[in-house]
Amino acid sequence: MRILxxxxxKDLLESIAEGLRIDGYAVDTCDNGEDAYELAFTENYDLIVLDLNLPKMDGIDVLKEIRKTNQDVKVLILTARTHIRDKVKGLDLGANxxxxxxxxxxxxxxxxRSLLRRKFAQVDTVLNCDKLRMDLVSRIAYADEKEISLTRKELGLLEYFLLNTNRVISQEELIEHVWDGSADSFSNVVRVHIASLRKKIKAALNYDPIQTRIGEGYILSERGKK
Structure with missing residues (x-):
């Protein structure tokens, strides 16, 4: 999942970003409202953590502009403003x-985790597809009930596949949701990480549940489905 x-x-920004990256999220950061406004309209985020007291453009104004055209991205307001009217205003303007x-x-x-589950209509903290399972809280994946050792990026890929089971996912979509803004869409970074993920899963299950659709992308299917 990709988060802004x-x-x-600065210290808090770096601390939050590092913690979320350790959790396996792709994270972009900025420290002012104007950059936030631009990034929100040029990149495809699953969730935005938005401070209100921002230089150049107030967080409330950023939220207003986002909601004029994008009702889907989840927005979590993070602020030192404690007055109830600020909370009500933010929620009324579309914060989640x-x-x-x-x-x-x-x-x-x-x-x-709660907001991302709502976005993908997922009510549990454990994702499943046949013998594959991933615990979103512990960030541990299992194949045939045995823990498999995955890198952060492989966990991010598996999470996105499990949230979109039986649907073809393009390389461009994976770049948008699993990598941060530094990823090069013309590189082979997706293929390399997917190849490693598939190798580990196949070693545990003795079959590969992720298939390549030439010219389209990749699909994680329940066994027996194509």
Whole structure:
């Protein structure tokens, strides 16, 4: 999943971004409202963590502009403003959740998981497809009930495949949702990581549930489906 974190406190911004990257998310960052506005309209994010007290453009104004054209991206407001009217205003303008500073990172993680599950109509914290399973809280994957050792990026790929089972996913879509803005869409980065992921899963299951659709992309299918 790809997340944009907008926060003008540099240390906090870096701390949140690093924590989310450890969790396996692709994270872009910026520290002002104008850059947030531009990124929100040029990139495809699954969730935006948005501070309100931002230089150049207030977070509330960024949220207003986002909701004029994009009702799908989840927005979690993160701010030091504690007055109830600020919370109500943010939620009324289309924010999906609101977390005040100071906060525990574990709570931010839980709120992000909750919002992403809503986006993908997923009600459980465990994703399944036949003998493949991934626990979103522990960030551990299992094949035939045995834990498989995956890199952060492989976990991100598997999560996106499990959220989109039986649907062909293009390389461009994977770049948008599993990599951050530094990824080169013309490189072979997707193919390399998918090849590694498929090799590990096949070694555990003795078959490969991820198939290549030439000219289209990749698909994770339930066994017996094509």
């Amino acid at each position: 974190v907008v926060e003008d406190e 959740d609101y977390l005040t500073k100071p906060f525990h990172f574990e709570e931010l993680e839980a709120r992000i």
